[in-house]
Amino acid sequence: MSDKAIVVAVDGPSGSGKSSVSKGVARRLGLRYLDTGAQYRAMTWWMLRNGVDLADREAVAAACPKPVIVSGTDPDEPSITVDGTDVAAGIRTAEVTGAVSAVAGVQAVRDRLIELQRQIIAAALAQSAGVVAEGRDIADVVCPQADSKIFLTASPTARAARRSAELGAVVAGGSAGTLADLARRDAEDAKTTRPHEAAPGAIVVDATHLTLDQVIERVVELVETARG
Ligand SMILES: Nc1ncnc2c1ncn2[C@@H]1O[C@H](COP(=O)(O)OP(=O)(O)OP(=O)(O)O)[C@@H](O)[C@H]1O
Numbered sequence: 001m002s003d004k005a006i007v008v009a010v011d012g013p014s015g016s017g018k019s020s021v022s023k024g025v026a027r028r029l030g031l032r033y034l035d036t037g038a039q040y041r042a043m044t045w046w047m048l049r050n051g052v053d054l055a056d057r058e059a060v061a062a063a064c065p066k067p068v069i070v071s072g073t074d075p076d077e078p079s080i081t082v083d084g085t086d087v088a089a090g091i092r093t094a095e096v097t098g099a100v101s102a103v104a105g106v107q108a109v110r111d112r113l114i115e116l117q118r119q120i121i122a123a124a125l126a127q128s129a130g131v132v133a134e135g136r137d138i139a140d141v142v143c144p145q146a147d148s149k150i151f152l153t154a155s156p157t158a159r160a161a162r163r164s165a166e167l168g169a170v171v172a173g174g175s176a177g178t179l180a181d182l183a184r185r186d187a188e189d190a191k192t193t194r195p196h197e198a199a200p201g202a203i204v205v206d207a208t209h210l211t212l213d214q215v216i217e218r219v220v221e222l223v224e225t226a227r228g
């Protein structure tokens with residue numbers, strides 16, 4: 001097996017299992033883990049906290065250089081801070097989830113976070129065995145030179161059922177409400193990225209009928225095959 005540090009890109013729609021699978025693969029292969037969605041959420045958290053009008057794209061673009069966002073890449077303990085504040089829980093609220101697509105749709109935000117993501121990936125390549133980076137545009141925009149590209153998907157009902165189970169009864173309307181929330185966010189995200197389309201060179205992994213462990217195993221096999 002080659003000793004070259006590697007990048008594994010994992011993209012896919014909301015709730016397809018990107019975070020759980022990417023962390024599991026990173027642990028198995030001794031890689032770092034980068035959650036790019038958490039960075040868009042952290043930017044949104046900061047905008048909401050600072051009273052930026054999210055309907056005003058110019059205001060969002062003007063404000064986006066200000067927050068200092070730091071991502072920790074240990075797959076056992078991923079972390080994210082904004083201006084030194086731990087926002088790991090704060091970025092998962094319904095308020096942030098409902099607002100994040102609007103912020104992620106502003107090109108100046110994307111430019112800033114993509115630059116940050118490339119810096120983190122470069123540091124991981126220099127200092128470790130590599131990184132699993134997950135999001136919506138890793139394989140086609142952030143890191144087209146990734147060594148392995150995975151497009152992780154699952155049926156809308158499987159994604160909604162899994163997300164519902166994770167959230168318990170918190171979402172109004174239960175699994176049906178979650179299904180509608182996922183569909184709405186995917187539709188919003190599709191204005192900016194391609195959440196339902198595999199990038200050129202990406203291998204599609206359909207997790208609808210697979211357990212989490214089976215998906216991790218499948219992705220590890222694909223990465224090891226590509227590594228040679
Ligand atoms: N193959 C699977 N079988 C059963 N449950 C799964 C599977 N994959 C993921 N899950 C569960 O589904 C839920 C959503 O997974 P996860 O948060 O990893 O998705 P995601 O794609 O990162 O979501 P988002 O895009 O919203 O950040 C979690 O509760 C996770 O444990």
Ligand SMILES: Nc1ccn([C@H]2C[C@H](O)[C@@H](COP(=O)(O)O)O2)c(=O)n1
Binds near residue numbers: 104
């Ligand atoms: N590379 C990325 C990652 C995420 N986003 C957007 C799309 C999502 O609605 C939002 C939050 O991501 P999640 O935590 O649910 O994976 O961020 C993006 O545009 N590009």
